[in-house]
Amino acid sequence: MKRTERSPVRDAVAACLAAVATIALLAALSPAAARAGEKEDAQAAKLARGAYLVTISGCHHCHTPLRMGPKGPERDMSRMLSGHPESVPLPDPPGPAGPWNAHIAAPSTAFAGPFGVSIAPNLTPDPETGLQNWSEERFFRAMRNGQHNGGWRPILPPMPWSDIGKMTDEDLSALWAYLRSIPPVKNQVPDSRPAPPPPAK
Numbered sequence: 001m002k003r004t005e006r007s008p009v010r011d012a013v014a015a016c017l018a019a020v021a022t023i024a025l026l027a028a029l030s031p032a033a034a035r036a037g038e039k040e041d042a043q044a045a046k047l048a049r050g051a052y053l054v055t056i057s058g059c060h061h062c063h064t065p066l067r068m069g070p071k072g073p074e075r076d077m078s079r080m081l082s083g084h085p086e087s088v089p090l091p092d093p094p095g096p097a098g099p100w101n102a103h104i105a106a107p108s109t110a111f112a113g114p115f116g117v118s119i120a121p122n123l124t125p126d127p128e129t130g131l132q133n134w135s136e137e138r139f140f141r142a143m144r145n146g147q148h149n150g151g152w153r154p155i156l157p158p159m160p161w162s163d164i165g166k167m168t169d170e171d172l173s174a175l176w177a178y179l180r181s182i183p184p185v186k187n188q189v190p191d192s193r194p195a196p197p198p199p200a201k
């Protein structure tokens, strides 16, 4: 059997070449790895900004239902931003009485007033009952123009679209990205019922 001769010089050269190749590979990979890391950091920062904006703009007030807790009404975060609970039916509201011309349904997700009955929709990305089919562009249009569902009627009070729509493009985009990232909740919210237009004179 022929034994391969080992030469210390050849071994040293081979080790050097391997080291050079490793360094070259790392140098080629690290900018890509750094870029990927930066992209992840930017996305995480965008989602954090979106979460912050959702909180300070009060979206939870109307889109996250209240439930009765030991200290009184509290937000049911297991149904975060899923709108008016389908389990709470909404019969016709009592009529206006003097200056008390508006009513809020118990989970604080449905409102009645001279505008009709407006019901906070499910903002989670649930494929059947949430905003899964919405595009960012559609979200921007709704918040900037106040047109429900692409435009067939105005978005009803008390949804503060005209304030929310004044956010910068960057903030509105962060808010939207965050809404896409939250847990989907299956909850079929009934349609709002706008008041009929006043009779023509």
Ligand code: HEC
Pocket (backbone or CB within 6 Å): 053, 054, 057, 058, 059, 060, 061, 062, 063, 109, 110, 111, 118, 119, 120, 121, 123, 142, 147, 148, 149, 150, 154, 155, 156, 157, 158, 159, 160, 164, 175, 192
């Ligand atoms: C004071 C209550 C209230 C607050 C605060 C509120 N909403 Fe709404 N929102 C509603 C109601 C009620 C509707 C249903 C309006 C309708 O059907 O015309 C609605 C509708 C919507 C819609 C659907 C619009 C469409 O095309 O019909 C989106 C999207 C939405 N809200 C997002 C948000 C976001 C995001 C925030 C926070 C930045 C927010 N809302 C804060 C009450 C509120």
